[in-house]
Amino acid sequence: MTVLQAPNAPAPAARADDRWLARRRWARAGWLYAFMLVMSLFFLGPFLMGLLSSMKDDPNEYPPRLAIPQLSARYIGAAYNLGVQGGGDGWNGGLSPGRTVNFDVSVRSPQGAPQAPPTVALFPYQPVSLVSIARYAQARDFAQVQVTPTGSVGETRSYRITVRYPALTRQTGRVVTGQLTAPTDTLSARLENGQVVPVTLDTPEAQAVQFNLNQYQPVELVENGGRYYLRGPTFERTPLQVDVQRGQSLESSTLPPSDRQNFGRSLAYRNVTPGVLGYTFNNYRRAFNETTNPATGNSLFLKWVLNSFLYAFLRVIAAVVFCSLAGYALARLNFPGKNLVFIGAVLFAQMVPPQVNLISNYVLLKDLNLLNIWGLWFNGLVAAGGVFLMKQFFEGMPRELEESASIDGAGPFTTFWRVMLPQAGPALIALSITQFQGAWNDFFWPLIILRENTNFTLTVGLSNFRQLYGGQGDYGLILAGAILSAIPVIIIFVIFQRYFVDTGADSAVKG
Amino acid sequence: MFRRGQSTATAYLFLAPFLISTAVFFFYAFARAIYYSFTDFNLFNNPSLIGVRPYTQVVDDPSFQRALANSLIFAVVTTTLQTIFALLMAVALNNKLRGMAFFRSAWYMPSITSSVVITLIFLWLFQQRGIANYLITQWQAYQPLVLTFLVGLVVAQVIQVLLERRSGLPARWTDPALAVVSALSSLAVTAGLVWAGVTGVREVPPFDYQYFADKWITLGGARVLSIPLLVVIIQNTFTTVPTLMLFFLAGLQNIPGALYEAADIDGATPFQKLMNVTVPNLRPVTFYVVTVGLIGTMQMFDQVAVIGSAAPQDTLITLAYYVYTNTFKAGAAPVNLAAAAAIILALIILVMVFVQRRFFPSEVR
Numbered sequence: 116m117t118v119l120q121a122p123n124a125p126a127p128a129a130r131a132d133d134r135w136l137a138r139r140r141w142a143r144a145g146w147l148y149a150f151m152l153v154m155s156l157f158f159l160g161p162f163l164m165g166l167l168s169s170m171k172d173d174p175n176e177y178p179p180r181l182a183i184p185q186l187s188a189r190y191i192g193a194a195y196n197l198g199v200q201g202g203g204d205g206w207n208g209g210l211s212p213g214r215t216v217n218f219d220v221s222v223r224s225p226q227g228a229p230q231a232p233p234t235v236a237l238f239p240y241q242p243v244s245l246v247s248i249a250r251y252a253q254a255r256d257f258a259q260v261q262v263t264p265t266g267s268v269g270e271t272r273s274y275r276i277t278v279r280y281p282a283l284t285r286q287t288g289r290v291v292t293g294q295l296t297a298p299t300d301t302l303s304a305r306l307e308n309g310q311v312v313p314v315t316l317d318t319p320e321a322q323a324v325q326f327n328l329n330q331y332q333p334v335e336l337v338e339n340g341g342r343y344y345l346r347g348p349t350f351e352r353t354p355l356q357v358d359v360q361r362g363q364s365l366e367s368s369t370l371p372p373s374d375r376q377n378f379g380r381s382l383a384y385r386n387v388t389p390g391v392l393g394y395t396f397n398n399y400r401r402a403f404n405e406t407t408n409p410a411t412g413n414s415l416f417l418k419w420v421l422n423s424f425l426y427a428f429l430r431v432i433a434a435v436v437f438c439s440l441a442g443y444a445l446a447r448l449n450f451p452g453k454n455l456v457f458i459g460a461v462l463f464a465q466m467v468p469p470q471v472n473l474i475s476n477y478v479l480l481k482d483l484n485l486l487n488i489w490g491l492w493f494n495g496l497v498a499a500g501g502v503f504l505m506k507q508f509f510e511g512m513p514r515e516l517e518e519s520a521s522i523d524g525a526g527p528f529t530t531f532w533r534v535m536l537p538q539a540g541p542a543l544i545a546l547s548i549t550q551f552q553g554a555w556n557d558f559f560w561p562l563i564i565l566r567e568n569t570n571f572t573l574t575v576g577l578s579n580f581r582q583l584y585g586g587q588g589d590y591g592l593i594l595a596g597a598i599l600s601a602i603p604v605i606i607i608f609v610i611f612q613r614y615f616v617d618t619g620a621d622s623a624v625k626g
Numbered sequence: 627m628f629r630r631g632q633s634t635a636t637a638y639l640f641l642a643p644f645l646i647s648t649a650v651f652f653f654y655a656f657a658r659a660i661y662y663s664f665t666d667f668n669l670f671n672n673p674s675l676i677g678v679r680p681y682t683q684v685v686d687d688p689s690f691q692r693a694l695a696n697s698l699i700f701a702v703v704t705t706t707l708q709t710i711f712a713l714l715m716a717v718a719l720n721n722k723l724r725g726m727a728f729f730r731s732a733w734y735m736p737s738i739t740s741s742v743v744i745t746l747i748f749l750w751l752f753q754q755r756g757i758a759n760y761l762i763t764q765w766q767a768y769q770p771l772v773l774t775f776l777v778g779l780v781v782a783q784v785i786q787v788l789l790e791r792r793s794g795l796p797a798r799w800t801d802p803a804l805a806v807v808s809a810l811s812s813l814a815v816t817a818g819l820v821w822a823g824v825t826g827v828r829e830v831p832p833f834d835y836q837y838f839a840d841k842w843i844t845l846g847g848a849r850v851l852s853i854p855l856l857v858v859i860i861q862n863t864f865t866t867v868p869t870l871m872l873f874f875l876a877g878l879q880n881i882p883g884a885l886y887e888a889a890d891i892d893g894a895t896p897f898q899k900l901m902n903v904t905v906p907n908l909r910p911v912t913f914y915v916v917t918v919g920l921i922g923t924m925q926m927f928d929q930v931a932v933i934g935s936a937a938p939q940d941t942l943i944t945l946a947y948y949v950y951t952n953t954f955k956a957g958a959a960p961v962n963l964a965a966a967a968a969i970i971l972a973l974i975i976l977v978m979v980f981v982q983r984r985f986f987p988s989e990v991r
Contacts, residue, residue, distance in 0.1 A: 139803045146805070158732060177755040178760055441640060444638075445641070448637040451634060460648045468925040471968040473950065474655075474953055499648070559928065574740055581936070593750065601740070
């Protein structure tokens with residue numbers, strides 16, 4: 116934008132000129148902002164769309180909607196209430212023994228159509244996951260549903276669906292929760308404090324289900340006089356199906372149906388006791404809960420997250436120590452073979468694709484029994500890129516620092532440790548960030564080296580999600596996992612933004 | 627500064643971890659890969675030398691030829707696209723305006739997220755009934771409105787510029803202030819026409835294109851670029867542009883402002899300034915960006931591995947993926963072929979970098 120020298124006494128024509136230029140300047144800024152916004156939408160759009168859709172019941176719905184019930188205050192409130200009714204917990208929801216849940220639907224039945232109430236039933240929901248997971252008890256086998264009409268306005272009739280889950284014992288006392296342990300001839304449960312107790316089945320109803328319950332099944336027990344009586348299994352979700360008669364249609368319900376089939380007459384509610392987490396963040400909860408490792412009952416997804424953090428942490432530590440040492444030596448010490456080391460081990464190593472080393476490193480690590488996180492770490496112990504970054508940084512530091520240290524009689528190591536490294540804060544942060552990001556997003560080496568699904572890092576685990584449902588992919592799970600795995604890097608980016616911008620660009624342009 | 631012998635010993639001590647790990651995991655591995663590429667190794671036997679037969683076998687392998695073609699086309703197209711877009715966006719971001727920091731962070735988002743995450747999101751976007759097809763359907767439906775608006779915009783702009791010129795003002799065809807007025811009036815006219823029923827939203831069937839299928843763009847009967855690979859190209863450009871943009875941005879800040887002022891005095895249009903001032907001054911950065919782009923795109927692996935069986939293998943196979951699949955083939959894996967392919971891949975990259983350095987030297991600053 117040109118700057119015009121304003122004359123002392125502006126002639127009317129010049130003033131008009133100025134105004135014209137100013138107008139153009141504003142207009143240009145306006146167009147620029149519009150362009151910036153469009154581009155921001157382009158770059159953030161896929162992520163925002165993914166984030167939004169990760170909360171939907173069906174992320175593949177077509178046409179895609181932006182306004183989704185999972186984010187409306189009314190339905191989040193309803194989900195909270197239903198969670199309180201079913202499990203006493205508005206956040207996690209669920210269905211516990213002894214509870215009753217009321218769910219309202221209203222059905223439009225025009226004149227001439229049957230006026231009969233809808234048929235309702237609970238249906239089984241068994242999570243499908245990449246590993247066979249513990250088969251949990253289903254609400255359908257323990258709870259009863261019942262429909263009562265509650266009134267009518269014009270052609271619309273309202274019904275109340277009541278889900279009743281009677282406790283299996285009539286004992287009263289302190290209610291505790293636990294998980295069933297491996298099946299033996301007697302039923303026993305591990306309480307939240309880790310204590311394993313035998314479970315007493317004191318009613319015929321309780322005895323009838325003792326062989327239907329598997330390991331890891333969450334249960335509620337009543338403690339009375341030192342004995343633990345089974346109150347019943349607890350359920351994470353209560354799937355409900357409502358079928359309206361031919362000619363009728365659903366007008367509204369406490370929560371909108373997750374799925375409509377049979378020309379809108381068969382309505383499935385994936386969970387009528389969701390709680391807020393089970394409703395809005397259902398897919399996120401599934402990512403953790405439905406990837407259970409059958410051997411331990413722990414969440415695989417959680418394990419992958421921890422593995423990713425461990426690997427990234429190890430990489431950062433190694434890089435900070437070894438890359439700064441090597442970078443310093445290359446930048447500041449004179450020794451024979453320096454150029455050879457720089458060109459051969461730093462530049463050349465960065466240019467050769469990792470696929471060349473795949474075979475040898477795989478065989479080597481296999482022979483060393485290191486096909487796990489530690490092998491992964493060894494393989495990427497000192498990144499050539501990190502050495503390059505630190506070399507560039509140390510070269511930019513004033514020589515006087517070292518000279519004065521040298522005059523004071525400090526050796527190279529003391530100089531490095533006491534004088535240079537404390538000055539290298541910004542470079543070390545930049546290095547740590549690139550290494551963290553690199554390790555967190557790394558895919559090629561983890562895919563090759565990690566062979567057990569308990570060893571996976573998040574990227575490898577996520578790519579396995581795609582194989583679910585016969586290669587179709589369960590996109591609710593995939594999107595939730597993708598968003599979750601993006602969060603740590605985004606947080607780090609927001610905090611250390613300046614360093615992201617600093618890392619490569621400057622050294623590339625000036626170096 | 628320090629005594630020479632001591633200094634050498636210290637330097638190698640400092641370098642020891644780096645050198646040892648590079649020696650084991652890079653040079654030893656590199657040497658072993660070269661060795662395997664001349665043997666009949668299949669991961670389970672004792673390798674014995676068989677000369678250059680693995681190389682001839684690899685070159686004769688149709689799936690290697692496809693991988694090579696895919697890799698080269700991918701590298702060239704993606705590098706071109708990402709360099710051009712990164713440059714244009716850096717120029718746009720280089721304006722001193724309020725809120726640029728926000729835009730810079732927003733645009734940088736695709737660069738920090740992992741390729742796996744972005745590939746999964748793109749797979750979802752480009753489903754047969756996905757968001758990409760939905761947007762195309764919407765675009766088709768709204769085409770009459772958009773066209774009306776554009777025609778109105780151009781007509782209004784031409785009229786305004788001619789009027790301004792008659793009153794003696796040196797208005798350009800792209801004058802931004804007049805364009806605002808043109809846009810607003812064209813919007814009003816379009817709204818009026820919609821209200822009058824002259825133009826409106828079309829009824830179109832949903833656009834149901836299947837992206838991840840055996841579909842090709844052909845040139846003279848030869849299959850050049852597959853549609854799945856095109857999607858990966860779009861995705862890769864989307865992810866790498868922000869990083870490369872930063873390199874250009876850093877370069878732009880080193881161009882003296884006096885050059886632009888001189889161009890302004892000479893009456894250069896923004897486009898002339900871009901071509902005659904910005905681009906020549908960015909030669910060193912462009913050199914770097916193209917080199918990095920070529921090295922990166924030739925090694926493309928993650929996207930192919932994540933998409934995996936979702937697209938026919940021929941459409942997406944790259945050299946890196948060819949190496950991977952041959953190493954981990956069920957049964958006896960032709961590791962010698964994989965090694966030979968990996969060596970060829972490395973040679974191509976090194977030749978590319980060498981040619982770049984030799985024939986397109988970065989200017990001395």
